[in-house]
Amino acid sequence: MHTSGGRVSTVINGVAYSARGVISLQPSNITVEVDSNQDGSNFRTNKAKPRKAKCTFDRFVDDNGTPLRWSENIMLMINIPFTFIEQDTGVTHLLTNGCFTGDPDIDLSTGEVSNLEIAADNYKTIT
8 A cells, every 4th residue: 555645854954843734845957848839749848947845834943842033044044954754654855955935924823934935956855
């Protein structure tokens, strides 16, 4: 039987944080588009793009209960290692040389941080 989903641990720059909601990975660094020539035959183009992860977090509270203090300093950080560990499947996703992108939006009523993506130079899966 195939197992998908379940619990996911998130480690950012060596510190474990609580993710909330869905974590979506875009592990490829190319996007492929197909279009048609005038005679109806197809052609494809490849375009480079960053590898990405989309997720929401619980105000980036670490395992010790300390919230990450959002400021420009966080958004300016580079070369950050990000690790997503699927605890129930044994699959680990590594994104390295990464950074945060987007405009963090903190919902004060729920503590959820959204409107944030991770972009990285490298992606690796460990099983």
